Amino acid sequence: MRVTLYPTAESLEQAFLAGGTAVVFDVLRATSTIVTALAHGCRGVVTVVDPAEAQEVAARLAGGNIPVLLAGERGGEKIPGFPHGNSPLEFRPEVVGGRMLVLTTSNGTRALNLAAGRAGTVLVGSLLNARAVAREACRLGRDVILACAGTQGEFSLEDALGAGMVVLEMMKMADPGWLYCPTPGASGLDLSDFAVAALHLALAYKDNPRRAFDHSLHGRKLFSMGLAADLDWCASLNTCEVVPVVGEGKEIIPGCPVIVRS
Structure with missing residues (x-):
């Protein structure tokens, strides 16, 4: 199985994803928010790139008597006029249960929508x-594409770490003894160089993922904005069994990806 990593959303624009399984990461915070919302009973998440379009989509859902929440951020801040931002802590079960979430973010929703139009399955x-x-x-059982959103077109340490943690878990599943005797190629996984680099990030931070956010540019920015609780939540490794998948329920909003629990 080939495992390839793309470090930014921009790098996805020319990527060949057809037939593979893409996994999108915007660890701080869009994909962590989506996982949290679905774990807490959200009906589905519609990802939208443009804030004005997000408002239109939310209005269409509400007009169809579908309970909806509108959320979005730019530069880490809640978009003015939007009821919710991009903090996973906002989407408690009593807030999000049974509702559709319409979400637009600086980086993550763009990466998700790019992948949704190109890959066979998007997680x-x-x-x-x-x-x-x-x-x-x-x-x-298909080739895996690890798609990191990045931050404003730049590499993000936390997204590569998330991808690396998935690679690490795949290595352990393919060969349970690999972590104790890491022989190259023993797992049967064919890793690109970026995927190897992400794996070694995971090995470096696996005992304290939260520390990576102290080292990352975006993590430090969010901390300076008073969002330490968000960082703590997003660093909670392997605490959730929910695997969101893009594509199910597309008929709800034609042309917009809808993310649901697999």
């Missing part, structure tokens, strides 16, 4: 569900 990854995502990717 949503984070530190929260890394093991569950790895298990599903192995079950599907």
